[in-house]
Structures are given as C-alpha cells and as structure tokens.
Amino acid sequence: MFVFAQQTAEHRKFLESSMKSSVAIWFSCVLIVSCLCCVATGQETATLRMKFAVDGSVPEPKSISNVNDAYCAENPLVSNKLLVGKQGELQNFAVILDEEKSKLKIPAELLKAPAATHVLDNVKCMFEPKIIVARSGQTISVKNSDNTGHNANFNFLKNPPTNFLVPAGQSKDLSLKPDLVEPTAIPIECNVHPWMKAFVIVKQHPFVGVSNADGVVEISNLPAGSGAVFRLWHEAAGAIDQVEVNGKSQKLSRGNRLELELKPGVNDLGVIKLNAKLLKAD
Incomplete structure (x- = not known):
C-alpha cells in the first residue's frame, strides 16, 4: 500500500x-x-487628447420662455446650446476623424461596428445626452422618462429622415443603415417642444470624441501616421478658420478641418481656444 x-x-x-x-x-x-x-x-496606435476653451466672454445660458406644456413648465428650463465653464471650458465640442480626407489607413476590422444601442432620453423636457455618437448599423432607442408626450424628428441626410411620437413612459427604436454614414452632425428635434434639440453623429469608424464638462476630448486607438484630418464641430459655431493651440495660432482648412500627425502613444495638444465671437448662443 x-x-x-x-x-x-x-x-x-x-x-x-x-x-x-x-x-x-x-x-x-x-x-x-x-x-x-x-x-x-x-500598425501602431495613437491617442489624441485636447481641451477646448473659449477665449473671451459669452452670455449666460438663457431661460426658455413661452413653454407651451404644463408638465414642462413645472421646472425651470435653460438653453443648453452653449455650455461654458467658469474657466472657459467648452462642452459638447465634437472632434470627428474625416475618413475621406485623411491619409490614415483604418484597419478593415475597425470599420465593422459591433451591435449596440444608444439611448436618447427625454428628461424634464430636454434631450439627454445632447450629442449621441453612433456607428452605421447600430440602434438609437428614444426613451421618454417624462409624464408628457414627445416626438423625435431625425433630419438625416443619408439615412431615411424619421419622425415618430414617443408617448409618456415609453420608448421607440430606430435602426441606422449599415452602409450609410452622415456627413455632419444630424439634428434631432421635438416639434411639440421647439426648444428641445439634440444631435447624432454617425460614422463607420469609432474615432469621434465629444468634450465633457471640463472641455476635454480623448480619442484612443487611432492609427498612427501623418495626414490625419479631423473635423471640428459645435452647435453654436459656424465656420471656424482659426484656433489657438497652446498659445500658437493654427489655421483650419475649409469645413473646420484640422490636419495632424499622430505619433504612437499619447498626442496631447493641450488647450485649444476659440474666439468667443465665433460662438452664437441663439
């Protein structure tokens, strides 16, 4: 044993x-x-980081008057078109890789979007979030957390324009076409409550960033290389021909486009300032 x-x-x-x-x-x-x-x-990858700030003073967000809904009138409503922090931090500024203008080679696997659902909620008679970043073929679920009815009018340029009612406490889904991208940020409106407005950015690739309350944008896993072209967008801005990058003037090409060389690792542009005159609150 x-x-x-x-x-x-x-x-x-x-x-x-x-x-x-x-x-x-x-x-x-x-x-x-x-x-x-x-x-x-x-294939080496890069991370792009920057902070947007306003150079100069902008008016305080205006209160919304002529509210035509008793439920919506229960809470003070303030415009969220132009949100700027105490130190000039600019929120909801989008940085979008222009895949047509860029010389970067995007791996084919990164152009195949995974299944995902993005929620656009109606909260106290305002859309939340202000900007949705989605990819071709994904789903947008419009939710209504309010005790009043809303509609969501998607003014697409490439996808079929869509407008539907969302009763109180319900939701409705919208499927984006798998082979279509939108050339710019697409407005979403509630025609029942005309002050309500959001936007959706639809691309095949994942390289889109939107600035947070601190004005910071970060886009990771970008292909490293020269000739990376990004489009800069904000609801309150029209044509932007020039910005200030860490104290130095930087011209933009037509369409608010900024060309960069992305080195492997972190590419921190620091603070990008926009002249307050370029931004319109109304």
Whole structure:
C-alpha cells in the first residue's frame, strides 16, 4: 500500500509538471504569434487628447420662455446650446476623424461596428445626452422618462429622415443603415417642444470624441501616421478658420478641418481656444 501511494503521488507530480510545461509552451506560442501579427501589420496606435476653451466672454445660458406644456413648465428650463465653464471650458465640442480626407489607413476590422444601442432620453423636457455618437448599423432607442408626450424628428441626410411620437413612459427604436454614414452632425428635434434639440453623429469608424464638462476630448486607438484630418464641430459655431493651440495660432482648412500627425502613444495638444465671437448662443 505504501509503495502504491508513493507511486501515485509521484505520478501526480509528474502530471502537474507536464501540465505546467504545456501551459507555458502554449502562452509562449500565443505571445510569438501576437508579436508576429504586430510586425506583419506594422500598425501602431495613437491617442489624441485636447481641451477646448473659449477665449473671451459669452452670455449666460438663457431661460426658455413661452413653454407651451404644463408638465414642462413645472421646472425651470435653460438653453443648453452653449455650455461654458467658469474657466472657459467648452462642452459638447465634437472632434470627428474625416475618413475621406485623411491619409490614415483604418484597419478593415475597425470599420465593422459591433451591435449596440444608444439611448436618447427625454428628461424634464430636454434631450439627454445632447450629442449621441453612433456607428452605421447600430440602434438609437428614444426613451421618454417624462409624464408628457414627445416626438423625435431625425433630419438625416443619408439615412431615411424619421419622425415618430414617443408617448409618456415609453420608448421607440430606430435602426441606422449599415452602409450609410452622415456627413455632419444630424439634428434631432421635438416639434411639440421647439426648444428641445439634440444631435447624432454617425460614422463607420469609432474615432469621434465629444468634450465633457471640463472641455476635454480623448480619442484612443487611432492609427498612427501623418495626414490625419479631423473635423471640428459645435452647435453654436459656424465656420471656424482659426484656433489657438497652446498659445500658437493654427489655421483650419475649409469645413473646420484640422490636419495632424499622430505619433504612437499619447498626442496631447493641450488647450485649444476659440474666439468667443465665433460662438452664437441663439
């Protein structure tokens, strides 16, 4: 019995040692294959980071008057077209990779959008969020958290224009066409409550960023390289021919386009300032 137990223990140790060796070999093979794939594609990635700020003073957001709905009138309504922080931080500024103008090579797998649903809610008679970033073929679910009816009028240029009612407490889905992109930010309006407005940006690629309350935008996993062209967009801005990047003047090409060289790793542009005269609150 003792001999048998000893043999069994030795056999167990042998099996455990063999399994560890096999696992180590397997991980080594995976690592080698991964490295070979990286070498084969030669694709390095970059992160683009910047902060938008307003140079100059802008008017305070205006209160919305002539509210034609008793439910909506229960809470003070203020315009969210131009939201600027105490230090000039500019919110809801979109940075969009222009795939047609750019020289960057976007890997084919990054042009295949995963299934996803983006929620646009009606909250206290305002759309939330202000800007939705979606990809071709994905779904937008319009939710109504209010105790009054709304409609959502999508003024698409490429996808079929869509307008539907969303009763109180309900929701309705909209499917974007898998092969269509929108050339600009598309307005979404509630015609029942004309002050309500949001936007949707629809691209095949994932390289779109929108500034937060701190004015910060970050876009990750971009292909590194020269000739990256980004379109700058804000609801309150029209044509932008010039901005200030970390204290230096930077001209933009037609269509508010900024061309950059993206180096592997983090590309921090610092603070980008817009002249307050370029922004219109109304």
